[in-house]
Amino acid sequence: MKAIQISAFGEPRDVLRWADFPEPPAPALNEVLVQLEASPFNPHDIYVIKGGFPVLPTVPGPVGNEGVGRVIGLGENVNHLAIGDRVLLPTFTWLWRERMTVSAAGLFALPEADLHQLSMLGINPPTAALLLSEYTTLEPGDWVVQNAANSGVGRAVISIAKARGYKTLNIVRRPELVDELQAAGADVVLVTSDGTKAEAEKAVDGGRIGLGIDSVGGKAIGVLADIVSPRAAIVAYSILDSATMSIPAWSPIFKQVTVHGFFLGNPDSAAAAPAAVRDVLPLVVNGALHTPVSGVYPPSAIVEAAIHAERGGKVILDFTAE
Template sequence: MRGARIEAFGEPTKVLELVDEHEPAAPAAGEVLVGVEYAPVNMNDLYVIQGVFPVRPSLPSFVGNEGVGRVLALGGGVEHLKVGDRILIPLYAFSWRERLVVPAAGLFRLPDTDPKQLAMLGINPPTASLLLDEASDLRPGDWIVQNAANSGVGRSVIAIAKARGLKTINVVRRPELIPELEAIGADFVIVDEDGSIDKIHAAVGDDRVQLAIDGVAGKSSALIAGALTAHGTFVVYAYMSGGLVTISPFELIVKRVIARGFFMNHADIEPKIPAALREAVPLVASGAIHVPIAAVYPLSSLREAVLHAERGGKVLLELGGAD
C-alpha cells in the first residue's frame, strides 16, 4: 500500500516521501476499512507538514487532513454502513494513503455525486456553516460581509447563507471574480480598493450587517469591520495576508462590535461539526457548493501536486485505493 509520509517536520517538497507500507490490519469492532479515492492538498496540510499547525502528529506519520473514499470492509457491530458506501475520511486521519482503518462512529453514507467535490467537504463547508452561527441574532434578510470570498470557505458561505435566507457582501481582489461569484449566488461582490466601503454602504442602505467573516487580515479586516452595523460580530478564521487584524477603534467603541477568533478544533466547536456537515452535503450534491479544481494528480506525482498547491488553486490527489 502506498502513502505519503514524513519523518520530520519541514519544507513539504523536502520531507514528504512516497512509501510502500504493509496493508492495514482488518478493522476491529466499531471500525471500517476505507479505500481513499481523492484527497485535497490544502494549505493546512502543508502547515501540518511544516510543523506549524496546531495538529501535530507523532512522527513518523502519514499526512492528509481530509478526503473521500469507499468502505471496503466492516468491523463487528457496524450496522449503519455497508461495503461500497462512499464516506468522508474523518478529519486528521492522514488521508494521503490508499487505504486506512477508521472508527465507524460518526460516519455516514454520502450521496452519489462527484467524489472530487465531496473530497473537499470535510473542512471548508462546515467551517462556513459554523462561521455563520457565530452571530446568534442573524435573521432572514440580514447581510453578512466576508473577504476571501473566492476561497473554498467563501464559496460555501455564499451557498449556505443563501439557503438560510441571508444576503452576502463579498470582497475580492480581482474584478474578473465578480461575475463568477454572482453566478453562484453572491448578492453583492466588490473589489477591495479605495472607496469600497462607501459602495458597500450604498448597496446595503439601512439594512442590518450583523456578521463580518475575515479570512485575510491586514487592511481588509478594517474594510469588512467598517461594513458592520451596531453590535455586529467580527470573526477571524484565517490570515491569508500574513498581516495583523486591523479594526478601527470606532467599530469597537461606538458600534460596540464584538471581535472573536474561530478554529474548528476548539473543544466547543468540534461537537457542532456533524450537524454542519449534514447541512452542507445536499448543497454539494446539488452543485450549490462547487469549488473549481485546478488539477488532479496521481499519488505518484506528489511533489508536483504540492508545488502546484503552493502556487495557488485547488489541487487534489487521486489515491485509487477504492479500485
C-alpha cells in the first residue's frame, strides 16, 4: 500500500511524498482495520510537517491528523461496529495511509452524509463546541465575539452558537467575507479597523458579550479584551499572527476578564471531544454546519495540495480518488 509521508521536517512542497508503506497488521483484540476515505489538509498539518507543532510524528513516516474511513476488518471482541461502517479516525495517529489498524475504543458508525464534510468532523467542530461551553456560562441571547471568523473553527462557532441560541459578533480582515459569513448564519460581521470596538458596542446594543475567541494573538486578542463584557472569558486556541499576546491591563484588573488557552490534544479537552463530536454531528449531517471546500486532491497530488493549503482555503485529500 501507499502513504503520504515526510522525509524530514521542512517545507511541505519539499518533504512530502506519496510512497510505498508497509501494510498494517491484522486487527487484534478490540481493534479494527480501516480504509481511509478522506482527510482535510489543515493548518496544523503544515505546522507538523515543518516541525513546529507540540505533537510530532517519527520521521521519515506518515503525517495527517484527522479523517474518515470504512471499517474493512474486525478484531475479536468488537461488537459495536460492522464491516462497511464509516468511522471518524482518532486524531494524531498520522493517518494519511491507505489502510491502518486502530483501537476500536471510542469509534462509532457515522450516518451517511457528505464525505468531505464528515472528514472535517474530528478537530474544528469539537474545538468550537468546547470553546463555547468549557470556559464560561452563556445564556440564550448572549453574544460571542471572535476574530478570524472565516476559519474552519470560526465557521463552526457560528453554526453551533446559532443552534444553542447565542449571537455571534465576527471580526474579519477582508470586506468580501461579510456577506459570505452572514449567509452562513453570522449575526454581525465587522471588518477590523481602528473603530472595531465602537462598531461592536453599537452592534450588540447593550447585549452581554460573555465570551471572546481568539486565534490570531498579538494585538488582536487585546481588541477582544476591550470588546467583551465585564467578567467575560477569552479563550485563545491558535496563533495565526503572533506568538505573544497584548492585552490591556484594565481588562483583567477592572473588568475581571479571564484569559484561557485551548488545545484539543490536552488530556481534559481530548476526553471531552468525543461527546462534543456527537453533539455537533447532527449539524454536519443536516448541513447547518458546512465548511466551504476550495480544493480536492488525490493523495498522489500531495505536493499540489500542500501548495494550495499554504495559499489558503480548505483542502481535502480524497483517498477514494486513487
